[in-house]
Amino acid sequence: MKKRRSSDNNFETKMELTPMIDCVFLLIMFFILTTQITVNIEEVTLPFALEGQPEKRENTDAVMLIMNVRKSQADDAPPRSGEVVYQGKVLNTKTLRTMLDEEVAYDAAPPPRGRGRAKEVGPNNVQLSQLEILIRYDKHVKSEYLRTIFEQCQKAGVYKLKLATTQP
Numbered sequence: 070m071k072k073r074r075s076s077d078n079n080f081e082t083k084m085e086l087t088p089m090i091d092c093v094f095l096l097i098m099f100f101i102l103t104t105q106i107t108v109n110i111e112e113v114t115l116p117f118a119l120e121g122q123p124e125k126r127e128n129t130d131a132v133m134l135i136m137n138v139r140k141s142q143a144d145d146a147p148p149r150s151g152e153v154v155y156q157g158k159v160l161n162t163k164t165l166r167t168m169l170d171e172e173v174a175y176d177a178a179p180p181p182r183g184r185g186r187a188k189e190v191g192p193n194n195v196q197l198s199q200l201e202i203l204i205r206y207d208k209h210v211k212s213e214y215l216r217t218i219f220e221q222c223q224k225a226g227v228y229k230l231k232l233a234t235t236q237p
Contacts, residue, residue, distance in 0.1 A: 113139050113207040118234035132184060133201040133231075134172060138214045140207055151210030153218060162217055169225035173198040191228070201229040 134155070141150040153160045155168060175183045176198055188196040202222060206215055222230060 113137055113205050114209060115205065115233055115235045116208040131199070131201055132176060132186075133203050135203045135205065136218060138204065138206045138210055138218070140210055149209060149211045151207060151214045153214060162221065165218070166221045166224065169221055169227060172200060173225050173227065176200050188226070196226060197228050198226045199229070200227050201231065202227060203231045203233055205233040 137154040138151050139154055141152050143150075153165055155165075158164075160168060176186050177183065177188055179185050186199045188198055191197040202218075204215065204218060219230065222228070
């Protein structure tokens, strides 16, 4: 604080706000940089890939959905049982199909209410979605859950599926 003396011996105090604003901005930056940003990714143990190549991204406007298949969280679950998780929600076969249909419709809808990406024409003039799905699959879970995802994607018209693995 600075004290200024006026001509009539009254002390006038004036507070400088610049250093305080600087400190507040520094604190804001500190908390932004040190806060852990959470992403809806489940804990899964990925299998090792002995063959394969790193992904080459050519299409920059591709939309990728990430699905996780993790070990079942229920206490009474049988061994090697799992559950399909998308955006933090556990999906059964019916809700998985509903979610895929909604995402395909949103992807093909015009821009105000969707992404505006037209469907591709596949074999026998079948309309196929341009969505890509990355499946993170726990290696300690039975493969029937993976088969369920494949079947529902086929019914919804999604054919671009990728499996996540780790390198040894």
